[in-house]
Amino acid sequence: MKDEVHTITLGRRGFLQGAAAAGLAAGTMPLANALYAQSGSVLRAFSYADIDKLDPGFYQNGYNVDVMNCIYSKLARYKPGREWEIELEAAEELEQIDDTNIRFKLKPGIMFSGGYGEMTAEDVKFSFERVLEHDSPVKGDWGPLQSVELDPDDKYAGTIVLEKPFQPLWTITIPYGVGHIVSKKAVMEATEDGSDFGMEPPAFSGPYILEEWKPNQYVKMVRNPDYSGDLKPGYDEIRIIPMDDEKVAERAYEAGDLDYTAISLSSLENYKARPPKNTVIEEYPSLYYVWVGMNVENETLKDENLRKAIQYAINVPQIMDAAYFGAAEPSTGLIAPGLIGHREKSLVPPEGDLDKAREYLEKAGGAPSQPLTIDTLNATTWKTIAEVIQAQLGQIGIQVQVNVQDSGSFWTLGMESEGDRWKKMQLVINRFSMMPDPFYATTWFTTEQVGVWNWERFSNPEFDKLHEAALSESDKDKRGDMYRQMQDMMEESGAYRFLTHEGSPVMFRDDLEPALRPDARPLYLGFKPA
Amino acid sequence: MAIYALQRVFLSALIIAVAVTLLNVMLHLVPGDPAVMVLGPRATPELIERTREAMGLDRPFAIQMMTFFGNLLRGDMGTDVFTGRSVTTIVMEALPYTLSLISVSILWAAAIGIPLGAYSSIRRNTWIDRVTGVLSVGTISIPSFVMALYGVLIFAVWLGWLPAIGAGEGLGDQIIHLILPAFAVGVSWVGYIARIVRASMLEVMGESHVRMARAFGLTERRITRAYVLRIAVLPAVTLIGAGVAHLFSAAVFVEVIFARPGIGALIVAAVNERNYPIVLGAVLITTAIIVLATLISDLVIAWLDPRQREGL
Numbered sequence: 083m084k085d086e087v088h089t090i091t092l093g094r095r096g097f098l099q100g101a102a103a104a105g106l107a108a109g110t111m112p113l114a115n116a117l118y119a120q121s122g123s124v125l126r127a128f129s130y131a132d133i134d135k136l137d138p139g140f141y142q143n144g145y146n147v148d149v150m151n152c153i154y155s156k157l158a159r160y161k162p163g164r165e166w167e168i169e170l171e172a173a174e175e176l177e178q179i180d181d182t183n184i185r186f187k188l189k190p191g192i193m194f195s196g197g198y199g200e201m202t203a204e205d206v207k208f209s210f211e212r213v214l215e216h217d218s219p220v221k222g223d224w225g226p227l228q229s230v231e232l233d234p235d236d237k238y239a240g241t242i243v244l245e246k247p248f249q250p251l252w253t254i255t256i257p258y259g260v261g262h263i264v265s266k267k268a269v270m271e272a273t274e275d276g277s278d279f280g281m282e283p284p285a286f287s288g289p290y291i292l293e294e295w296k297p298n299q300y301v302k303m304v305r306n307p308d309y310s311g312d313l314k315p316g317y318d319e320i321r322i323i324p325m326d327d328e329k330v331a332e333r334a335y336e337a338g339d340l341d342y343t344a345i346s347l348s349s350l351e352n353y354k355a356r357p358p359k360n361t362v363i364e365e366y367p368s369l370y371y372v373w374v375g376m377n378v379e380n381e382t383l384k385d386e387n388l389r390k391a392i393q394y395a396i397n398v399p400q401i402m403d404a405a406y407f408g409a410a411e412p413s414t415g416l417i418a419p420g421l422i423g424h425r426e427k428s429l430v431p432p433e434g435d436l437d438k439a440r441e442y443l444e445k446a447g448g449a450p451s452q453p454l455t456i457d458t459l460n461a462t463t464w465k466t467i468a469e470v471i472q473a474q475l476g477q478i479g480i481q482v483q484v485n486v487q488d489s490g491s492f493w494t495l496g497m498e499s500e501g502d503r504w505k506k507m508q509l510v511i512n513r514f515s516m517m518p519d520p521f522y523a524t525t526w527f528t529t530e531q532v533g534v535w536n537w538e539r540f541s542n543p544e545f546d547k548l549h550e551a552a553l554s555e556s557d558k559d560k561r562g563d564m565y566r567q568m569q570d571m572m573e574e575s576g577a578y579r580f581l582t583h584e585g586s587p588v589m590f591r592d593d594l595e596p597a598l599r600p601d602a603r604p605l606y607l608g609f610k611p612a
Numbered sequence: 613m614a615i616y617a618l619q620r621v622f623l624s625a626l627i628i629a630v631a632v633t634l635l636n637v638m639l640h641l642v643p644g645d646p647a648v649m650v651l652g653p654r655a656t657p658e659l660i661e662r663t664r665e666a667m668g669l670d671r672p673f674a675i676q677m678m679t680f681f682g683n684l685l686r687g688d689m690g691t692d693v694f695t696g697r698s699v700t701t702i703v704m705e706a707l708p709y710t711l712s713l714i715s716v717s718i719l720w721a722a723a724i725g726i727p728l729g730a731y732s733s734i735r736r737n738t739w740i741d742r743v744t745g746v747l748s749v750g751t752i753s754i755p756s757f758v759m760a761l762y763g764v765l766i767f768a769v770w771l772g773w774l775p776a777i778g779a780g781e782g783l784g785d786q787i788i789h790l791i792l793p794a795f796a797v798g799v800s801w802v803g804y805i806a807r808i809v810r811a812s813m814l815e816v817m818g819e820s821h822v823r824m825a826r827a828f829g830l831t832e833r834r835i836t837r838a839y840v841l842r843i844a845v846l847p848a849v850t851l852i853g854a855g856v857a858h859l860f861s862a863a864v865f866v867e868v869i870f871a872r873p874g875i876g877a878l879i880v881a882a883v884n885e886r887n888y889p890i891v892l893g894a895v896l897i898t899t900a901i902i903v904l905a906t907l908i909s910d911l912v913i914a915w916l917d918p919r920q921r922e923g924l
Contacts, residue, residue: 134694142652142694219655280696297695297705298873298881299779323777325871326881330777334871337768337776490644490886499657500643526653535653 125317125594125609128331128343132298132324133281138262139213140278141220144515144603145324147259152290152303152320152607153283154262155201155311157186162597162608164366166420166518168257172201172287175239176256181247181556182228188238194265194285195308201263201287203232203240208266208276210242216277222525223260225250225553247554249561253519263287289315289607298324303606316610335361335589342590342604347409350587360593366586366602369516371416371523374456374471374579375538377496377507382454387446389576392509394439395478396471396579398432405466410582415569416516416523418583420600422558423520423565428580429573439478453481456509457495460486467511467581482509496537510537511581518601520565524549527572538577545571616914624903631899632892633677640673644886650693667693680892689896690889699893703875707897709779710874712786713866714859716794718852721801726848728802729809730841734832736814744810748803757865760796764869767792777871793870797862801855805848812844853909857902 131145138150151159155172170176175187192201207230213221225248233239244251255261268284269276283292289311290303301322305315323340325331331343336358345353345363353363374396376389383389398412412432414425443449456471458464465486472482487495494500496507516522525531528549529541548564555561572578586602597608647663648655655663664670668679683690689699732744768776780789816822817840825835864876875894882890 217659219651219659222654296873297697297702298877323871325777326868326877330869330871333764333769334777337764338772339768339776339778489884490649491642494643494645494648497645497648499648499660500645503643534657 123317123611124319124321125606126321126323126339126341127604127606127609128328128334128340129301129322129324130326130328130344133295133301135278136281136283136292137279138259138264139209139216139220140218141259148604148606149292149301149303149322150259150262151288151605153286153288153292153306154264155192155287156261156263157188157206157256158261159257159607160599160605162599162605164600166253166600168252172263179241181554182244184242184244184251186240186242187236189311190238191310192287193308193310194268194287195291195306196268196285198265198268198285201265202237203230204237205266206230206240206263207232208269209263210260212269212276213260216275218260218278220260223250223255223258225255247556249553249556250517250519250521254517254522258517289313290320293319300324313607316608320606320609322606341594342596342609343588344602345587345589347406347585347587350409350585351407353587353589358589360591361589362592363587363589364598364602366588366598366600367418367420368584368586369418369421369518369601370513370584371413371418371516372467372511372513372581372584373413373416374581375510375512376577377504377510377537377539378575378577379539380505380508382450382452383508385446386576387442388450391439391442391446391478392475392480393430393573393576393579394434394442395436395475395480397434397474398579398581400474401467401470401581404470405463406582406584409587410584413580413583415566415573415580416527417520417565417569418516418601421518421520422562423523423552423569424562425566425569429570430579434474436477443478443480449479449481453483454508455483455485455506456511457485457487457492457507458511459492459513460488464511464513471509471511496533496535496539498533504533504537504539507537512537518599520561521549521553524552524565524568527568538575540572540575540577542571542575617911620907620910624907627903628896628899629681632680632896635895636677636680636888636892637673639886639888639891645669646693646886646888649886684896689893692890693887694885699889702878702890703893703897706873706875706878706894709872710860710863710867710876711901712790713793713797713863713872713874714856716790717798717862718801718855718859720794721798722805722848722852725802725805726809726841726845729806729848730813730836730844732806733810733813733817733844734836736810741810744806748806751799751803752807754800755865756796756800756862757869759799760793760866760869763792763796779872789870789872793866793872796866796869797859800862801852804851804855808848808851809841809844812847813840816840816844850909853905856905860898860902 129145129148131143133146133149135142135146136150138154141147141150157171157173157176158168159171161167161169172188172192173186174189176184178184186206188201188203188206193199194201210224210227210230213224214227226245228243228245231241231243265285269279272279272282272284281295286292286306289306289309291306292301293304294302303320305318328344328346331340332345332349334340335343357363376383376392378384378389402408402410402412414428417423417425456468458468465484468484472484475482495510496504498504514526526535527540528536528546532539532541545568548568552561552564555564588598588602590596593612595610595612597605599605646669647660647667651660651663668676689703691697692699692702728744732741735741764776767774774792775789778789780786822835822839825839860876863874864880866872867874867877868880875898879891879894882894
């Protein structure tokens with residue numbers, strides 16, 4: 083898959099410049115203008131997983147946020163399109179006054195359902211501060227949030243106060259999960275202390291409401307009768323259908339049971355050659371990153387030369403052909419094209435270099451006497467990757483044994499809390515999801531994360547320092563350089579061989595116009611009939 | 613008979629308790645931390661530890677099991693660690709879908725398989741018998757998930773006659789959504805039942821009471837219906853009773869392929885997520901149903917044949 087060239091325009095400065103220049107105001111957003119209402123229409127869309135949490139302050143994954151986007155409001159949201167941008171939603175003004183203060187002013191007249199009244203700055207303060215107050219698992223999204231101060235003269239206005247600058251605020255906090263605003267009155271009534279309300283939203287403020295959730299069947303959202311904002315939903319009903327396997331979704335789409343679905347990379351070429359009737363197929367880059375990790379504290383892999391031999395013996399394009407049917411491109415690091423900090427080239431060439439691999443192996447004193455193990459998830463793609471690597475390392479005389487594990491077992495493999503399994507772990511094929519800020523990628527590889535999510539046990543004080551500094555760096559270019567350096571350090575350690583960001587192809591009926599993020603994540607609020 | 617029935621009920625309860633305990637042991641032996649799965653990657657180690665305590669995972673295994681059975685006696689199977697919903701509610705929401713699937717599957721399979729086997733036995737060694745034999749063995753050897761995949765491709769994708777996914781809403785819609793999954797689960801049972809009925813029919817046809825009926829000049833049709841089939845069908849009924857577990861297994865694949873809710877899909881997802889309460893609750897109910905089916909089958913046989921009551 084070919085990633086198109088993207089430019090990230092979602093930094094604080096970029097947003098401020100854009101917002102100031104355009105004089106963003108209520109009712110002038112592009113999405114609002116573009117939204118179209120049609121009565122009696124139903125959108126049926128595929129989702130990889132069912133929802134399991136509808137409290138935005140405690141959200142767990144993107145599948146929940148897909149629904150939250152429709153039923154709650156945020157100060158600003160991602161703008162559909164091929165570039166990472168945000169646009170105002172519940173706020174009519176949103177401005178970074180200085181490094182640690184962000185002033186907002188809500189649009190008047192946004193109503194909560196169920197008679198919970200109008201949304202005010204008090205609700206914003208409650209929504210954001212409860213994430214820290216109740217020790218949410220995702221409180222990290224709010225970084226160094228200190229408080230939300232209310233404007234005594236304006237019930238719609240307030241200031242988000244940070245303890246120190248935090249650049250991801252504009253990319254993953256305000257426009258995503260914890261950025262949603264809930265009704266203070268409704269949540270306090272439902273929970274008494276403002277804690278997690280789980281799966282029962284006490285009030286809605288978005289253009290849709292959750293009418294019905296049938297676990298493992300569908301999420302049904304319909305127009306919000308109390309909605310008084312300027313957005314007009316494109317459909318009377320949105321039905322999100324969870325399925326474990328995207329192949330099942332592909333067949334359901336072909337049978338006419340879905341209007342929009344993701345496509346597996348293995349099916350992409352077939353669909354491009356023979357698309358289903360009345361169908362548009364689009365390819366988007368993905369933010370996921372896949373890599374082969376090596377445990378630097380393992381007795382055998384302690385030797386940096388052995389790790390480098392493995393890095394150079396792995397031929398990534400061959401893996402792309404075998405595991406992704408040539409539909410994915412090799413990656414250069416953790417950070418996908420289009421995001422701040424993306425590297426144009428990796429230090430080790432994608433094809434590797436068998437001569438260099440042999441040189442490093444010789445320096446390491448030859449191949450290990452016992453076969454190395456490579457752990458992987460029990461899915462076809464991962465098993466194929468592991469088998470290709472097994473064959474590639476065999477070319478330089480390193481024997482490899484593939485250990486396939488179910489997800490419950492795999493995702494605790496390198497965790498110290500799970501006993502001593504991490505000590506035996508050697509090679510591992512890993513895949514992490516990502517948000518559109520580089521901080522979200524490097525955060526898992528700091529020293530603090532060793533034995534938690536940093537399974538390679540890579541530890542570099544310089545890396546940790548850069549990670550902290552980059553959180554506050556407001557200059558986009560400088561920040562990008564910092565993340566590029568960090569990825570260089572990871573690769574130089576010999577503990578990582580970056581493989582791919584995969585891809586996100588989708589297909590949909592030609593009578594609908596989807597609204598997608600640059601990584602093809604659906605923004606259902608903006609879906610409309612074509 | 614009453615003593616026999618009581619003994620069987622006690623034995624059934626014991627089987628359920630042993631099955632659930634064994635499952636719990638297995639769940640604790642395999643790696644995977646439910647607290648990590650619940651909280652996601654960004655939770656702090658302190659929060660993970662607190663959650664483990666709240667879930668009771670820090671307590672000794674024996675205490676966890678005693679708590680589970682204690683709660684069970686009060687009708688409480690626990691809470692889903694992700695959504696906070698009652699396990700009983702979740703399992704009872706999924707169960708009707710699986711029960712309707714396996715019931716309809718076995719009913720249509722019996723409706724086709726019994727006459728097919730009977731007809732085959734009456735016309736034994738003819739080309740009809742041979743064709744029926746080949747078809748029966750053919751359907752037995754095709755796994756249900758293969759039938760499900762081809763069923764979707766042919767009837768949903770190519771012909772567009774039936775829906776490919778879901779369980780439907782309202783009775784009519786639910787029946788339409790049930791056709792393909794029930795076809796996939798039931799088709800191999802047509803073969804099983806046809807073969808069993810055929811063999812049984814041939815055996816009964818050679819018995820003296822049938823020869824006697826012929827000697828009295830009864831028509832073949834009457835002999836078949838009144839004296840042969842009623843006896844010959846009993847092994848098929850026993851087979852169906854014993855096959856409930858197999859039907860549940862087949863339903864797992866079919867539920868995944870048709871993105872259909874049900875107890876199988878629920879267990880698969882819960883095992884992957886290390887959602888212990890759901891796994892235990894769902895397996896408990898499934899085991900109870902299988903044990904109950906076997907119990908009913910045994911009691912019916914014992915009622916029909918008093919000799920069976922002697923061997924527990």
